[in-house]
Amino acid sequence: MKSRLIAGLVSALVALPIAAAPVASADRDTDFAAQLHGFGIYGQRDFNAWLAKITCKRLTTGVDADARESAVFLSQNLARTTTTEQVWQFLGAGIPLYCPEHTAALTALAGDHA
Template sequence: MKRILIGIATVAATVGALATAAPAVADPDTNFANELHTYGIYGQKDYNAWIGKITCKRLYAGVDHDAFASANFVHNQLQKDATTDQAWKFLAAALRTYCPEKLPVLDAAAAHPQ
């Protein structure tokens, strides 16, 4: 930790901005897992992060054309007793964490429920 702080201070001093050094960023996969735990979604951290990232890739590639398809994909990946509500919460957390520019698909789903 001390080396990281020294490294940050050295870089900041080099650019003349010691007072504005950015704080360390937490691991997004850990933050994602912690958020999922608040929704009662458990499982292997790496697996859940992988599903979150794949969900974003599916939206980018057009495999899933809307949030309903994405939530269905997520639901099929979760443990057997997962609820639909948990799938939607997982989807929202995944979009916030791994592809925030895709968050409008949630607004579109809310505006046009199935």
């Protein structure tokens, strides 16, 4: 009986991170949407989060060599009314939130203009 209890607890603990993961992701997507709204960037929350995640994947796989190329990709996929400044704000909010390992892609551009 005690071994069944332990097995049940272990199963519950293993399942806990799997069950909690979507909640963390949803909160991150909501936080991202709130940041975008502060910049005047609207649209479907899920689409904007997906676009940020795709941008990260493009940087990871080398499809985009740097943040400039990511900005071009975003400008082609965000609403036509999105300004250049808003594209960079989207990128500046998305990278730290969804792929902080690529923050250097943003800071490298800042160094280019220093």
